[in-house]
Amino acid sequence: MNYWKLMGTSVLLACSLLMARGVQAQTTEVSGTVVDAATEDPIPGANVAVEGTTTGTATDAEGRFEIALGDQRTLVVSFVGYRTQRVEVPEGQTQLDVRLEADVLGLEEVLVTGLATSVKRSNLANAVGSISTEDVVPAPAQTLERALSGKIAGLTVSQNTGAPGGGINVNLRGTSTITGDTQPLYVVDGVVMDNSAIQSGLDFVTEAATAGSDRPQGQPTNRIADLNPNDIESIEVLKGASASAIYGAKATNGVVIITTKRGRTGSPRLNITQQVGFNTILNKIGSRKFTPETAEALMEGGAELLAQNGNLDYEDLIYGREGFINETAANLSGGSEDTRYYVSGLVQNEDGIVENTGYQKYSGQVSVEQRLFDRLDVRANASLTRSQSDRSITGNENEGGTTLGFAQVFTPAFIDLRPDAEGIYPDGPAGSNPLQTIALLKNRETANRGILSGRISADVFQAENQSLELIFQGGADVYSVEHEVVSPPELQFEQRKDPSVRGVSVAGETTSLSTNFSLNAVHRYTTASNLSFSSTAGFQYDTRDFNNVQALAEGLVVTQDNIDQASSLRGFQNRLIQRERGLFFQEEADLFEKVFLTAGLRADASSRVGDTDKFFLYPKASVALRLSQFDFWAPARPAISEFKVRAAFGRTGNLPRADAKYTSLVAENVSGLGGVLVPTRLGNPGIEPETTEELEFGFDAAFLNERSTLEVTYYRQNITDLILENELPTSSGFQTQFINAGEMRTAGIEVGLEVMPLATEKVNWRSRVNFFRTRSEVTELEIDPFELGGFALGLGQFQIQEGVSPTAIVGLDEEGNKTFFGDANPDFQIGFSNDLTVGSFDLYFLWDWKQGGDVINLGIFLSDLAGTTPDLDTPEGQARAAGVGGTGRFVEDGTYLKLREVSLIYNVPGRMLTQWLDGQVSSLSLGLSGRNLFMLTDYKGYDPEVSQFGNVAIGRAVDVLPFPSSRSFYLKLAVGF
Amino acid sequence: MRQPTMNTSSARTELRPRAGAVLLAAWLGAVLAVVGCDSLDIKDPNAPNAEDVTLQSLVTGVEGGMRVDYDIYLQVVSTLGREAYFFEPADPRFTGELFTGPLDPGGFLLNRPWQARYRTIRNAVTLMERAAEDAEGAEKAGYDGFAKTVIAYQLLLNLNLLDENGIKVDFSQDINTPFVGKAEAFAEIERYLDEGLNDLNSAGSAFTFELSSGFEGFNTPAGFAQFNRALRARVTIYQNDYGAVLDALEGSFVDAGADLDFGVYHVYSTGTGDRLNPVFEVPTASSVKLRAHPSFKTDAESGDQRFTTKVMDRSGEAGFNPSPSAANGLSSMLPVTVSRSSTEPFPIIRNEELLLIRAEANIGQGNLAAAEADLNTIRAAAGLEPAPLTASNAVDRLLYERRYSLFMEGHRWVDMRRYGRLDQLPKDRVSEPLRDGVIFSQFPPPQDEVPGA
Numbered sequence A: 001m002n003y004w005k006l007m008g009t010s011v012l013l014a015c016s017l018l019m020a021r022g023v024q025a026q027t028t029e030v031s032g033t034v035v036d037a038a039t040e041d042p043i044p045g046a047n048v049a050v051e052g053t054t055t056g057t058a059t060d061a062e063g064r065f066e067i068a069l070g071d072q073r074t075l076v077v078s079f080v081g082y083r084t085q086r087v088e089v090p091e092g093q094t095q096l097d098v099r100l101e102a103d104v105l106g107l108e109e110v111l112v113t114g115l116a117t118s119v120k121r122s123n124l125a126n127a128v129g130s131i132s133t134e135d136v137v138p139a140p141a142q143t144l145e146r147a148l149s150g151k152i153a154g155l156t157v158s159q160n161t162g163a164p165g166g167g168i169n170v171n172l173r174g175t176s177t178i179t180g181d182t183q184p185l186y187v188v189d190g191v192v193m194d195n196s197a198i199q200s201g202l203d204f205v206t207e208a209a210t211a212g213s214d215r216p217q218g219q220p221t222n223r224i225a226d227l228n229p230n231d232i233e234s235i236e237v238l239k240g241a242s243a244s245a246i247y248g249a250k251a252t253n254g255v256v257i258i259t260t261k262r263g264r265t266g267s268p269r270l271n272i273t274q275q276v277g278f279n280t281i282l283n284k285i286g287s288r289k290f291t292p293e294t295a296e297a298l299m300e301g302g303a304e305l306l307a308q309n310g311n312l313d314y315e316d317l318i319y320g321r322e323g324f325i326n327e328t329a330a331n332l333s334g335g336s337e338d339t340r341y342y343v344s345g346l347v348q349n350e351d352g353i354v355e356n357t358g359y360q361k362y363s364g365q366v367s368v369e370q371r372l373f374d375r376l377d378v379r380a381n382a383s384l385t386r387s388q389s390d391r392s393i394t395g396n397e398n399e400g401g402t403t404l405g406f407a408q409v410f411t412p413a414f415i416d417l418r419p420d421a422e423g424i425y426p427d428g429p430a431g432s433n434p435l436q437t438i439a440l441l442k443n444r445e446t447a448n449r450g451i452l453s454g455r456i457s458a459d460v461f462q463a464e465n466q467s468l469e470l471i472f473q474g475g476a477d478v479y480s481v482e483h484e485v486v487s488p489p490e491l492q493f494e495q496r497k498d499p500s501v502r503g504v505s506v507a508g509e510t511t512s513l514s515t516n517f518s519l520n521a522v523h524r525y526t527t528a529s530n531l532s533f534s535s536t537a538g539f540q541y542d543t544r545d546f547n548n549v550q551a552l553a554e555g556l557v558v559t560q561d562n563i564d565q566a567s568s569l570r571g572f573q574n575r576l577i578q579r580e581r582g583l584f585f586q587e588e589a590d591l592f593e594k595v596f597l598t599a600g601l602r603a604d605a606s607s608r609v610g611d612t613d614k615f616f617l618y619p620k621a622s623v624a625l626r627l628s629q630f631d632f633w634a635p636a637r638p639a640i641s642e643f644k645v646r647a648a649f650g651r652t653g654n655l656p657r658a659d660a661k662y663t664s665l666v667a668e669n670v671s672g673l674g675g676v677l678v679p680t681r682l683g684n685p686g687i688e689p690e691t692t693e694e695l696e697f698g699f700d701a702a703f704l705n706e707r708s709t710l711e712v713t714y715y716r717q718n719i720t721d722l723i724l725e726n727e728l729p730t731s732s733g734f735q736t737q738f739i740n741a742g743e744m745r746t747a748g749i750e751v752g753l754e755v756m757p758l759a760t761e762k763v764n765w766r767s768r769v770n771f772f773r774t775r776s777e778v779t780e781l782e783i784d785p786f787e788l789g790g791f792a793l794g795l796g797q798f799q800i801q802e803g804v805s806p807t808a809i810v811g812l813d814e815e816g817n818k819t820f821f822g823d824a825n826p827d828f829q830i831g832f833s834n835d836l837t838v839g840s841f842d843l844y845f846l847w848d849w850k851q852g853g854d855v856i857n858l859g860i861f862l863s864d865l866a867g868t869t870p871d872l873d874t875p876e877g878q879a880r881a882a883g884v885g886g887t888g889r890f891v892e893d894g895t896y897l898k899l900r901e902v903s904l905i906y907n908v909p910g911r912m913l914t915q916w917l918d919g920q921v922s923s924l925s926l927g928l929s930g931r932n933l934f935m936l937t938d939y940k941g942y943d944p945e946v947s948q949f950g951n952v953a954i955g956r957a958v959d960v961l962p963f964p965s966s967r968s969f970y971l972k973l974a975v976g977f
Numbered sequence B: 001m002r003q004p005t006m007n008t009s010s011a012r013t014e015l016r017p018r019a020g021a022v023l024l025a026a027w028l029g030a031v032l033a034v035v036g037c038d039s040l041d042i043k044d045p046n047a048p049n050a051e052d053v054t055l056q057s058l059v060t061g062v063e064g065g066m067r068v069d070y071d072i073y074l075q076v077v078s079t080l081g082r083e084a085y086f087f088e089p090a091d092p093r094f095t096g097e098l099f100t101g102p103l104d105p106g107g108f109l110l111n112r113p114w115q116a117r118y119r120t121i122r123n124a125v126t127l128m129e130r131a132a133e134d135a136e137g138a139e140k141a142g143y144d145g146f147a148k149t150v151i152a153y154q155l156l157l158n159l160n161l162l163d164e165n166g167i168k169v170d171f172s173q174d175i176n177t178p179f180v181g182k183a184e185a186f187a188e189i190e191r192y193l194d195e196g197l198n199d200l201n202s203a204g205s206a207f208t209f210e211l212s213s214g215f216e217g218f219n220t221p222a223g224f225a226q227f228n229r230a231l232r233a234r235v236t237i238y239q240n241d242y243g244a245v246l247d248a249l250e251g252s253f254v255d256a257g258a259d260l261d262f263g264v265y266h267v268y269s270t271g272t273g274d275r276l277n278p279v280f281e282v283p284t285a286s287s288v289k290l291r292a293h294p295s296f297k298t299d300a301e302s303g304d305q306r307f308t309t310k311v312m313d314r315s316g317e318a319g320f321n322p323s324p325s326a327a328n329g330l331s332s333m334l335p336v337t338v339s340r341s342s343t344e345p346f347p348i349i350r351n352e353e354l355l356l357i358r359a360e361a362n363i364g365q366g367n368l369a370a371a372e373a374d375l376n377t378i379r380a381a382a383g384l385e386p387a388p389l390t391a392s393n394a395v396d397r398l399l400y401e402r403r404y405s406l407f408m409e410g411h412r413w414v415d416m417r418r419y420g421r422l423d424q425l426p427k428d429r430v431s432e433p434l435r436d437g438v439i440f441s442q443f444p445p446p447q448d449e450v451p452g453a
Helices: A003-019 A146-150 A241-250 A294-300 A302-309 A314-319 A405-408 A434-440 A631-636 A856-865 A877-881 A886-890 A910-917 B021-037 B057-064 B070-080 B108-134 B136-167 B182-201 B221-237 B242-250 B303-311 B353-365 B368-379 B396-403 B412-418
Strands: A028-036 A047-050 A056-058 A064-069 A075-076 A085-088 A095-100 A110-112 A118-120 A128-132 A155-159 A168-172 A185-188 A190-193 A232-238 A254-258 A266-281 A324-337 A339-351 A357-371 A378-392 A442-462 A466-487 A504-526 A532-554 A568-593 A595-606 A616-626 A640-654 A690-703 A709-720 A723-728 A736-740 A742-759 A763-781 A786-788 A797-801 A809-813 A818-825 A829-840 A841-851 A855-857 A891-893 A894-906 A923-938 A966-976 B085-088 B265-267 B290-292 B346-350 B429-431 B435-436
Touching: A056 A064, A075 A910, A085 A095, A095 A763, A110 A910, A146 A155, A146 A168, A190 B265, A241 A254, A241 A568, A241 A595, A241 A616, A241 A640, A241 A690, A266 A595, A294 A302, A294 A616, A302 B353, A314 A405, A314 A434, A314 B085, A324 A966, A357 A504, A405 A434, A405 A856, A442 B070, A568 A786, A736 A818, A809 A856, A809 A886, A818 A855, A818 A886, A818 A891, A855 A856, A856 A877, A856 A886, A886 A891, A910 A923, A966 B346, B057 B108, B057 B136, B070 B085, B070 B108, B070 B136, B136 B182, B136 B221, B182 B221, B221 B353, B242 B353, B265 B353, B303 B396, B346 B353, B353 B368, B353 B396, B396 B412
Parallel strands: A028 A095, A185 A254
Antiparallel strands: A028 A064, A047 A056, A047 A075, A075 A085, A110 A118, A128 A232, A155 A168, A185 A190, A232 A254, A266 A324, A266 A966, A324 A339, A339 A357, A357 A378, A378 A442, A442 A466, A466 A504, A504 A532, A532 A568, A568 A595, A595 A616, A616 A640, A640 A690, A690 A709, A709 A742, A723 A736, A742 A763, A763 A829, A786 A797, A797 A809, A809 A818, A829 A841, A841 A894, A855 A891, A894 A923, A923 A966, B085 B290, B265 B346, B429 B435
16 A cells, blocks of 8 residues: 555655764854844844754853854854844854844745745745734734735735624635635644634524525634634745645645744743724615605605604614724743743623624633753643624525615615614514614624644754754644524514424534644754755644534524424534545755755545545645855845745645535435435545646845845646536436536736835834735636526626636626626735834834725615615616616625724833833833724725625625624733733 | 744764654654554445435435425416415515516526426435335335336426426436427326336235325325326326326326315424425514415405415505515515415325316316316315306316415416416516516526536
């Protein structure tokens, strides 16, 4: 079997490396300190290494080090956030002090490229996006993904709904699948973090998935929300296959590598940040202002009601709350040379813009590192999070006005639905009273999650010019998510139902356990002539066990929402058992700090593909040339100090859905007799992963005295074996089957420009622009072209067809002919951030601009149907309501410009702290910040960032009156001890 | 950012393989090798496959499958036959597309019921395949007779939707399989019924499987054969083959002396994996979606109890909106009360229809007296005086009685079509876009059945 052969090879390799022998040399001891060049503060934990060898040490709490020098006399001193320095130590010198300068533009940043190795950005052959700790959450973010918007070229964050708790899509480099997983792989401290989106069961109340489209529309949160953004030290984003190939069959959508904060050597540091604020609706759609004539025309007696009630503002009544926000974050860190720790806690409480909605998160994390016997590093992380979101009921529905959006548009402004003096809610014309729904309906998600991860690295042997390290990493990610959906029988839309099914309560319980283990051997070899090689071989085993149980109770006893207080009870269960094995090998070579070569291969087998014995191969290769290091560059060096050209290739996979290979019979019971019915989807026992091959080219440059960097990348992905849901003629008894039957090409350009226009002692200005665009095209389709997503051709769908963008929108024109109406893919996107420090003041803001990208606004369609669209009394509105333009009348340009993040912070100067607070407080800052403060758009819905169908590859950009987006304001106080 | 992964131990000049570390690594590797070598071939954790289930569960699946999306079928054909409206606020197609067209070959109004019928057929075919492996003789004949009868019924419902466009009868995954025309489709349906009857006749005195209470009185091979012949009567009356109708009725359960509701039903319950009645809504609710066409009131003979029991007339009730926005300009104050609860059984075919079929065949053969007797039986049950039947009024009378007797059971549109009277149905006027409705005679072939569509 393949697998044993590969295992055997890796073991042999590891053993042969163990036998290698080093050479002895004369040594002298050198000691000294490493300090910050600006502040003169000692830097604990800085790396001090002898160039051309694998010998190195780290500075202690006072920044001191001691190291033995052999023939090689050059020390390389480095630390995160500082420019690396090379210091030649003359023969005979034993004392050395090193001053490190801050690396503001991140030229020296070290990035993870393999599963166990890392490389400096300046040597990297891929465009890897990164966000450092201070840029992660300048303004509080409910969930991590929100904090990524606009910060990395090629990364698009778009929320599906504004409901508290998230539900956010993260896309890297455009469309790479049609039916498969769309979200990147999140790796937190080496552990793959589950990012499932679990349906709440709200569809049982809205019946959204019963007619028109049977795809779930509960707009769930995704579980990466459980991460505390404040604990993040850095985020690295491997955007495409060329960078992420080493993650194999799960890496087509890119990999987001998150490193959490760790303790640093030194005396204990305690930081507490308190933020309070509020949020309000970002953008209102408005509603039709009726005149007596139009009111009467819409409804008999309308004029009289209008005289009585006037035009009420239902958006204000429903979405008008100013929700209070409170976030307290604290962390404590410190450690000695051998032991380091980091402890943090978070209490976050946000009220939504709708009464009885909101988000709460409580989280704690402990990280401990211990060095043992001078050869073992042990690191353990544990975190526990509880999050709760109350999301009310929004979006599509088929049950008669159940959702707030439907109820609002189907309620003309002249009807008063406010409760009377006795608290009785009048019946609404939409079939529901949204104010009653807000007051009585519950849609709550509570998640408890624990993540445990550990890493043991052992120096198996070490010689002057080579070393072998064994790294064991393991982790477990366990959570339980509880969903409570209660639609009590008092609600107007429940009253319409038969008493036996009046009142719905859904209790959902999901438990998930994911584990992964990997064992890596890293061999490093350095020659005196400045060649260095790093070889990694490893084995990985992942498991996932997921169990979702839902109980649906109907016919509730009034005032009771327990599922056993009902006249009927039904149960649903969905389990996932997944096992994966991977083997990998990677070789990295650094030739004279000028040429960098990487080659790697990963082999993956998974329980999700048809042939579970088959290993799928994912190779990668890359080359980077630092032209500026060559002698011929010397004349150009004053102007352009760094110039690197790079090219990379890689292949990744995207696994089929776990159920794609099974023909799973479904229960069809008849009054107590157990029956089974063939499913609508036929299984495919030969299904294989989708494959993405990416070729990436680019260059990186630093110029203007290294105060400016430019990164330009072009990439091209060929996606083969696309998994498509082939439509079978339904007269076969089946509707669909997943098959590997297509190819797609995605190409794009990413440009990142970072400039420091001002860098003086008092004033510092850092400005960053990301530009990116991506284009996809289906290049081959073995099945007939088809429409995907949406509800029906007349309501706008997406066309999958050879030679056409997979996000192209199709519909019917006025004559009923199929016509293209735009594309959901944006023309380009730009993120523009600025960080301006003047004395003790720090101003930061981030603009996010999306140009183009069409959205199917079915909200307009519904309000036209209801006769409540604001512009219905204009000629354009009337024409649209009359159907002029066919489907195109509600396909709108989704261009927006958003002010994502703003913060203005005052850092109390150190001398004042000393003066006033006796030096017991080491840092104190206060300020104001905001998120999504401003949006400029012509889009007529709440927010062009929308997806009724959640995180799907094709079929986003469908707007059915979601929970509106909000803007948030915060007041911040941070104290460090 | 991340610190350089660098070896941070002090420089050492001698080579020292770390025994402890090697030991640890070997141990971890061994542990990993053990946990990592489980088989990756995992059985479907969520559902059984067709090879493992019992024949009984396939039988029940076939029975239950007939109910899948039958609600949509009824909503659609009763709207097209101007028997009822369905004011669905969440889906404008019930009051838009069905009135103004074009009928969408890819839309769910057609595709959901169409697919559900073939899915039930697929289950029945799977049942026969499994029965061929696991059963023999009378036992196998029982499964086959049951399966073939259901297949015929399911094909007939789809033929009702497409009419002259025909249906597919090969149940093949090859999209190029052609449609067969209406006549050939009828022949195929009759073949299934007749083969099914043969099987039932050799299936012994009892089935080896259970059917639900909806088949009470029909759950033996002989009883089921009566159901089979009742369907045969319906198929033949659609072809005006009056002799064959009367022959088929001979073997059915038609009985002028029996309860008109006696027959074969779909049953419903709130139990797990079960379904609810396809037409029931609380009739007193303010936002009832399914409402009878206003002409059902204006055309009713005074005192016709079928009108008073099958709808609730809320005319004049303040606060009950006859034309909610989902109505698209249509209006009705007549919630449908054909079923009284969400678990009430819903008929597949019952005695009243068989009497009407007999009357129709007799009219076709000129036996007006026999027809009049059956129609009067039905009128009496509805609290109406007997009405004389003449050659000139016979078809009108028949269609009136069928309309009120079989209201919401899916017949009106088919009846008016086969008598070429669709143009007599009220067109109705809708507001978006403002225009008179169209009376459609059939659906186009579903998009998924036509290559390149």
